[in-house]
Amino acid sequence: MQYDNGVPAHDIQGVVWTKSSASIGEGNCVEVARLEEGAVAVRNSRFPDGPALVYTASEAAAFLAGAKAGEFDHLVG
Template structure:
C-alpha cells in the first residue's frame, strides 16, 4: 500500500520521491522539480525550498500544462 499525498504536503515527506529538474536549469536556485508518485500523479516543488509545500497533479493535468507551455500559452509570464 502507498501513501496518498495531497496538495501542500511538505515535499520532504514524500517518501522515496526522485526529484528531477530540467537540464535547462542554470543552478541559480530558480528551478522547478517534479517527482512521480506511486499512484501515478506528479508532485511539483520549488528547488529553493525542498522541504516546502509540494503541489500534486494528475497526469492529465500535467499533460495539459505541458501542452500549453509547448504551444506558447504562458510565454507572457517569462518576459
C-alpha cells in the same frame, strides 16, 4: 500512497525529483517527481522541504501541452 496538495515535500518518500536541464544552477528551479499512482508533484528547489503541489496525470499532461504550445510564454518574458 496518495498525497494532498501542500504536503511537505520531504514527506514524499521514494521519488526522484528532477529539474530542467535549462536550469543555470542558481537554485531558481521547479522540480517535479512522478508519484506511484501516476500523479505529479511539483516543488520549489529553493525550498526543497516546503510544500509540494500534487497534480493528477491528466492535469500535468494538460499543462505540459500548453507549455509546449507556448501558451505561458508571456509569464516570463
